[in-house]
Amino acid sequence: MEKDPSMEDRKKSTRAVHLGGVKSSVYGEVVPAVFQTSTFAFPSAEEGAARFAGERPGFIYTRLANPTVRVLEEAVASLEGGSGGVAASTGMGALTTTFLALLEQGAHVVSTDSIYGATHLFLESDLSRFGVRTSFVDTSNPEILRDALGPETRLVFIETPTNPTMKITDLEAAARMAHEHGALLVVDNTFASPYLQRPLRWGADIVVHSLTKFLNGHSDVLGGMVTAKDPQLLSRLRKASSTYGSTMDPHQAWLILRGLRTLALRMERAQENALRLAQYLAGHPKVTWVRYPGLPDHPQHAVARKQMEGFGSMICFGVKNGYEGGVTLMDRVRLITLAVSLGSVESLIEHPASMTHAAVPWEERQQAGILDELVRLSVGCEDFEDLRRDLDQALSQVGK
Numbered sequence: 001m002e003k004d005p006s007m008e009d010r011k012k013s014t015r016a017v018h019l020g021g022v023k024s025s026v027y028g029e030v031v032p033a034v035f036q037t038s039t040f041a042f043p044s045a046e047e048g049a050a051r052f053a054g055e056r057p058g059f060i061y062t063r064l065a066n067p068t069v070r071v072l073e074e075a076v077a078s079l080e081g082g083s084g085g086v087a088a089s090t091g092m093g094a095l096t097t098t099f100l101a102l103l104e105q106g107a108h109v110v111s112t113d114s115i116y117g118a119t120h121l122f123l124e125s126d127l128s129r130f131g132v133r134t135s136f137v138d139t140s141n142p143e144i145l146r147d148a149l150g151p152e153t154r155l156v157f158i159e160t161p162t163n164p165t166m167k168i169t170d171l172e173a174a175a176r177m178a179h180e181h182g183a184l185l186v187v188d189n190t191f192a193s194p195y196l197q198r199p200l201r202w203g204a205d206i207v208v209h210s211l212t213k214f215l216n217g218h219s220d221v222l223g224g225m226v227t228a229k230d231p232q233l234l235s236r237l238r239k240a241s242s243t244y245g246s247t248m249d250p251h252q253a254w255l256i257l258r259g260l261r262t263l264a265l266r267m268e269r270a271q272e273n274a275l276r277l278a279q280y281l282a283g284h285p286k287v288t289w290v291r292y293p294g295l296p297d298h299p300q301h302a303v304a305r306k307q308m309e310g311f312g313s314m315i316c317f318g319v320k321n322g323y324e325g326g327v328t329l330m331d332r333v334r335l336i337t338l339a340v341s342l343g344s345v346e347s348l349i350e351h352p353a354s355m356t357h358a359a360v361p362w363e364e365r366q367q368a369g370i371l372d373e374l375v376r377l378s379v380g381c382e383d384f385e386d387l388r389r390d391l392d393q394a395l396s397q398v399g400k
């Protein structure tokens with residue numbers, strides 16, 4: 001599979017539309033074909049042996065690699081600035097593959113405290129059974145991060161902005177500290193997407209995505225991806241992925257490739273809506289506070305300005321009347337959809353205290369800043385006025 005070398009100099013919106021310049025055509029087809037096959041015939045025994053030995057390129061079996069999936073891997077790697085990618089059936093598939101491939105018994109992980117629920121569960125309840133210990137700390141504070149690092153630390157795992165609290169960690173500082181301790185920096189870049197943030201540029205070693213969110217962008221497919229700069233690290237991850245088996249299906253890859261082409265359009269529209277909604281919410285009498293990286297009162301606004309190429313379309317805010325207020329708002333929105341997940345063309349709203357984070361003990365939630373009144377809003381591509389009006393009528397019912 002060839003790559004158009006001129007694509008390196010193109011802007012990110014062009015690279016998204018042209019799928020990173022990957023040339024995969026067989027008959028001149030403009031859109032990559034779906035190679036819906038589980039296995040690939042070898043022209044001879046000698047060729048089969050050479051492919052298995054890694055001496056010649058060519059596909060063997062779809063769990064190991066597939067041409068349609070490869071196009072997606074190359075496209076996301078191009079957007080992130082990685083040397084290649086390893087696709088997975090889900091974002092969690094990409095994350096568990098990464099952790100299992102790189103950790104051993106006795107290893108220590110330092111992780112952001114407020115992270116995606118399933119990732120938290122895997123680190124705390126599953127990896128711990130194999131003797132891997134994780135410290136969950138506020139990585140947005142560099143001193144706290146430094147204090148958590150130790151001689152056994154193998155990975156520093158960061159989400160920035162965090163889910164759902166929108167805290168931001170300085171990637172450059174985190175990479176430096178991780179490397180001083182001989183650890184790798186792994187970043188879950190799902191909330192920003194490579195359109196707004198490229199952690200490899202700031203020294204991260206591995207970037208993981210739930211493609212289910214912004215990169216696919218239409219709430220209709222699941223998918224995951226791991227990218228890295230170092231080809232050796234990448235081949236370790238590919239080998240692990242082929243063995244563990246959370247591989248992406250070709251049809252799934254084809255659908256995500258379709259979503260990916262409009263990444264720039266979707267991100268630009270959604271973040272324009274998000275900034276205006278954040279400003280509107282900040283002045284609303286039923287709203288107690290707003291956290292959006294693009295607002296100057298965000299505690300890490302300066303870090304966001306430095307490392308992000310836009311502030312994204314995720315907002316969290318507090319409503320009057322605490323838990324009850326949050327529940328009321330969920331029941332009153334009409335245009336905005338009450339659903340978990342994020343990063344789609346339609347706006348989605350959820351209440352972490354009663355939904356995604358309800359299983360986290362109350363004290364732990366308070367400590368991580370996931371307050372009862374906190375509402376998470378993933379702003380979509382609808383008309384701004386329609387979104388504002390929907391929030392306005394819903395908020396007017398809060399505290400009645």
Ligand SMILES: *Cc1c(COP(=O)(O)O)cnc(C)c1O
Binds near residue numbers: 118159188213224
């Ligand atoms: C959704 C999400 C995941 C998990 O992705 P799936 O595709 O649902 O497996 C991981 N990290 C973050 C930040 C997410 O938002």
